Amino acid sequence: MSLNDHLNEANLPHLPSSIGRPTYDRSSITSGIVHIGVGGFFRSHLASYTDELLNCKLSDGEQRQQDKSSQQDTSCWGICGVGIREDDARMAAAMGPQDCLYSLIVKHPNGLVESSVIGSMIDFILGTDDPSVVISKMASPETRIVSLTITEGGYNLSPATGDFDFDNPDVVHDLEHPDQPKSVFGYLTAALKMRRDAGAAPVTVLSCDNIQHNGDLARRMLLRFAQRQSPELASWIEDQVTFPNSMVDRITPVTSEADIEYFRVQSGLVDQWPVTSEPFRQWVIEDRFANGRPAWEQVGAQFVPDVSPYETMKLRLLNAGHSVLGIFGALHGYETINDCIADDRFATYLRSFFDREATPTLDPVPGINLDDYKDSLIERFGNPSIRDSVSRICLQSSSKLPVFLIPTITDNLKAGRSIHLATLVIAAWCLYCDRQVDQNGKPLDIVDDMKEPLHQAAKKTADDKRAFIRYTPVFGDLAQNEDFATTYETLVDDVYRSGDVTQSMQRLLDDTAD
Structure with a gap:
């Protein structure tokens, strides 16, 4: 050449x-x-x-x-x-x-x-x-x-x-x-x-x-x-x-x-x-x-004059939504984000997370219809021509989740609202960091500066269900919130027991249905 x-x-x-x-x-x-x-x-x-x-x-x-x-x-x-x-x-x-x-x-x-x-x-x-x-x-x-x-x-x-x-x-x-x-x-x-x-x-x-x-x-x-x-x-x-x-x-x-x-x-x-x-x-x-x-x-x-409502909308819907699909999809064995959206279980869970837990934390966004925006995200994530890799989305999750997902949990805890759908993502991430393989036994492509300490914390889960969330460089003092910690314990136990994240997703959707 x-x-x-x-x-x-x-x-x-x-x-x-x-x-x-x-x-x-x-x-x-x-x-x-x-x-x-x-x-x-x-x-x-x-x-x-x-x-x-x-x-x-x-x-x-x-x-x-x-x-x-x-x-x-x-x-x-x-x-x-x-x-x-x-x-x-x-x-x-x-x-x-x-x-x-x-x-x-x-x-x-x-x-x-x-x-x-x-x-x-x-x-x-x-x-x-x-x-x-x-x-x-x-x-x-x-x-x-x-x-x-x-x-x-x-x-x-x-x-x-x-x-x-x-x-x-x-x-x-x-x-x-x-x-x-x-x-x-x-x-x-x-x-x-x-x-x-x-x-x-x-x-x-x-x-x-x-x-x-x-x-x-x-x-x-x-x-x-x-x-x-x-x-x-x-x-x-x-x-x-x-x-x-x-x-x-x-x-x-x-x-x-x-x-x-x-x-x-x-x-x-x-x-x-x-x-x-x-x-x-x-x-x-x-x-x-x-x-x-x-x-x-x-x-x-x-x-x-103020970008705050726009950036919060994007971080807590698009970016958090990517992480939801990425972690669940990686454990299930999907390779791309559009593969996840093509599975109705994933699309339904994601929209439920958007509506029940993410949207209540958002202020009004001038010029944006949030329902239309969420519809557009589902369509964009499902674009079969993009084939955005799950491994890219999971890249450096230890830096992403404290910005994209955990603030939604903390805001909902303060307001007494549901945290279950987001917390299941954290529980699944623990399994992801612990076993480092998908449910078919295929090694996960994990690229994260905190990969090893997260692995060490996650593998203690069998003896201490809260070990993973006690890793303060990522979670801060979140484990000290009893409402979060007890919810997490229940969900991490379910994820580890089933070994199939889609079963945990469906059970949670059924349990929290209006």
Whole structure:
């Protein structure tokens, strides 16, 4: 395979007309956005919105639409991707020969597939060998936004204490070697110090992770780190840098070899790392930017004063719903989320969880009919063209469940409402962590930073039914709530006794039916 076979700038004119591509001159684009954590979701979401905005043109004779906030032409809003982990070298190796171009393959439920080439990421740099390159880029005056998709675990939050984890080895390193950071907060602090010292304009830190109040969390964690390093710098950050909250949504499965082959056959070119997604996408953002922003509202994003009701809706319905299906589906032996939804037992359980336990914890969401939204989730989860893997959904569950599911349990406990449907998920997760095989004896593909301690806690269940929920880094003091603990004991006993999670699901639905 030679570079002549690759998707790259030189080969764009050779793409079939059925494949969309940048209509703008990428050589004229500057990177006003630096993005940390270039993965599938970022490429199907923020980069896709930005590419569409860059492609926007007004009719002949009219001037190009300019961004209302910054009064800058849209050409200043290209993206420089950044990798700060060793694993990011794979993305750098893929994007280099492709001039940072990649294909977005959108799969509709009816079988329609639409492909386009995304060009909004114009550069990719690694910080693992030389952090100063990334720090300088983030500190550059042309950089106005530093955006993040670093996953739930990237925020270095201790679930037990709710505070910044200063015992993290990378954090310890960064405090001792501020010019050679390893953590995202080490990089951000070093770059912001450089901006302050140079008298550069402030910057916006924009989190695009599936975390409630993601901007507030990014701000709190960064300030905690910066205060330990330099109280004066922390004060400057607090005064100058903005951290808008955002709600993001687009189901983006892991890229498969079949996806790579699909694009090769369709285009005649090799994309080493295409990204696939569903057609649905949503982005709700608080309009708090320190130094201008792209006019993403022109391509479907929604700017609001307060994102809270939207993000809570999404976290407690879509994200929690994914975890419900993922854990149950993994134990049952299903490979994909759409396989789960095709099973009426799973679809019925999920809708019952939505209606009985998740929805009562939600405030009204302006412009959203919750029944319609829940219907759409069932349809999206069941998209047979997406085939989102159960193992991907279960990835890092120890970071996801404290954000997606446990808050619903705690809110319902306070209000005296039902917790049974969500608690069964926790009981099933215990069995998942303990036996690490599905009901057919097939090993589960478990990827979780807390895999081993969770396994050790779960395997004590035979002697102590509450052992798993006493693992405070995930559950905090939840085991001390007697209503939860007794409910959990009953359900974990049922799950272990039956060995078939669908039987436990059905019994619980029957027992709690109105």
